Amino acid sequence: MEHVRHDLSAYLDGALAPARRSEVDAHLGSCAACRASFAELRATVRLIAASPAAVPSRRLVPALAPRANWLRPLRSFSAVAAGMFVLAFMASATLDTGFRMGGGRAGTASLATGGGAAQPASAPRPESAGVPGAAGSPGPQLTETQRSSAAFQVSPTPKAAGEAAADAALPRTDQGVAGAAGPQRAIDAPDPLRLGPSPWFWLALAALCAVLALLTHRRLRAH
Amino acid sequence: MSDQASDERIEKARRGDARAFEALLAEHAERVYAHVARILGAGPEAEDVVQDACISAWRSIASFEGTSFRAWLFRIATNRAIDVVRARRRRGDLPLEPDESEEETWAEPVAGGPQLEDLAADREAMRQVEAALARLPAEQRTVVVLRDVEGFDYEEIARITATELGTVKSRIHRGRLAVRNALVTQGWKGASG
Numbered sequence: 001m002e003h004v005r006h007d008l009s010a011y012l013d014g015a016l017a018p019a020r021r022s023e024v025d026a027h028l029g030s031c032a033a034c035r036a037s038f039a040e041l042r043a044t045v046r047l048i049a050a051s052p053a054a055v056p057s058r059r060l061v062p063a064l065a066p067r068a069n070w071l072r073p074l075r076s077f078s079a080v081a082a083g084m085f086v087l088a089f090m091a092s093a094t095l096d097t098g099f100r101m102g103g104g105r106a107g108t109a110s111l112a113t114g115g116g117a118a119q120p121a122s123a124p125r126p127e128s129a130g131v132p133g134a135a136g137s138p139g140p141q142l143t144e145t146q147r148s149s150a151a152f153q154v155s156p157t158p159k160a161a162g163e164a165a166a167d168a169a170l171p172r173t174d175q176g177v178a179g180a181a182g183p184q185r186a187i188d189a190p191d192p193l194r195l196g197p198s199p200w201f202w203l204a205l206a207a208l209c210a211v212l213a214l215l216t217h218r219r220l221r222a223h
Numbered sequence: 224m225s226d227q228a229s230d231e232r233i234e235k236a237r238r239g240d241a242r243a244f245e246a247l248l249a250e251h252a253e254r255v256y257a258h259v260a261r262i263l264g265a266g267p268e269a270e271d272v273v274q275d276a277c278i279s280a281w282r283s284i285a286s287f288e289g290t291s292f293r294a295w296l297f298r299i300a301t302n303r304a305i306d307v308v309r310a311r312r313r314r315g316d317l318p319l320e321p322d323e324s325e326e327e328t329w330a331e332p333v334a335g336g337p338q339l340e341d342l343a344a345d346r347e348a349m350r351q352v353e354a355a356l357a358r359l360p361a362e363q364r365t366v367v368v369l370r371d372v373e374g375f376d377y378e379e380i381a382r383i384t385a386t387e388l389g390t391v392k393s394r395i396h397r398g399r400l401a402v403r404n405a406l407v408t409q410g411w412k413g414a415s416g
Binding site: 005006008009010013015037040041044045047048049050051052053054055056057058060061062063064065 | 241242244245248249252253254255256257260261265267269270273274277278281327329348349352353356367368370371372376377392395396399400402403406407
């Protein structure tokens with residue numbers, strides 16, 4: 001009996017002519033040795049197919065299309081702008097904080113030298129001082145910042161400081177009398193010495209530019 | 224990627240659209256590299272061959288008239304890889320091709336070892352398969368990989384490697400047999416049938 005081992009690969013791949021395929025079929029039905037060889041070959045093919053593929057260490061597709069030349073300067077510009085906005089944020093935040101702290105001290109100092117008229121503002125807290133109008137209903141309480149801001153507006157002369165202190169105390173008395181909780185004049189007054197927009201505005205711009213720089217960088221890297 | 228989208232890209236690339244061609248290359252480049260790495264060994268040389276093949280394909284895309292871009296790209300890359308193999312042979316880095324008219328031999332399995340069918344999850348076995356493939360003559364290894372890993376049929380392989388169909392058939396069979404013999408001599412048992 002003639003073995004068919006030589007044709008087993010082509011048989012496995014369906015690459016034999018129909019007549020030869022029938023012959024191999026018939027032979028495999030009756031020859032255990034060729035059947036075993038066929039099974040080994042099939043297992044070998046599966047192992048080869050499962051062998052791991054190498055992975056390239058770099059990009060293989062060459063850059064054939066012309067690149068967008070404006071991406072590079074855009075990346076540089078947005079990176080620099082992001083840095084400048086961070087600086088602006090830091091400067092703005094520092095000035096803002098310094099102003100608030102310095103403003104608070106100046107207000108207290110000027111109020112302290114304001115004589116008798118300044119007494120209500122430099123005196124202990126209104127609720128503990130027993131302001132007559134506040135006894136019946138608790139008027140709105142000023143935060144430390146609001147008090148210092150209100151006081152800062154009137155610091156130039158002791159006289160003005162005294163008036164401001166009186167103004168600051170006035171709503172409490174008024175509200176105490178009227179029993180209403182309306183907004184205070186000192187809270188609503190805009191801060192005249194704030195430098196530009198809020199520091200968070202600069203930080204938001206910095207973040208925006210940083211994202212833009214990152215995106216353009218990634219796009220350039222992809223090319 | 225659908226065949227239709229690929230066909231559109233091929234058409235655009237033939238009209239000179241470099242971006243469409245880059246997208247086409249990106250679909251196939253890693254597989255082509257894996258194939259070339261199996262012929263030459265993984266590393267910068269195989270990567271250079273793939274990049275050269277990509278550039279060469281771009282230069283001749285206008286003349287592409289085949290039905291399979293993938294087979295065409297594999298043909299260009301395979302030819303370049305085989306050129307490198309021949310250059311190595313000329314330098315004496317590789318042995319000459321064995322005589323293909325030699326009688327085929329089937330090594331006898333050793334009783335008691337694991338069956339070949341059970342080896343797919345065995346790392347050591349996979350290393351042996353890779354080593355056995357690496358020991359095959361480059362031309363044999365090329366057709367075995369094109370058939371068993373990439374799934375090209377015999378006619379496509381004959382076109383890719385520019386060889387006769389009978390030669391392809393014979394090389395595939397001998398290559399598989401060599402890998403099977405390498406595994407069997409390592410103690411793995413052939414199937415019982």
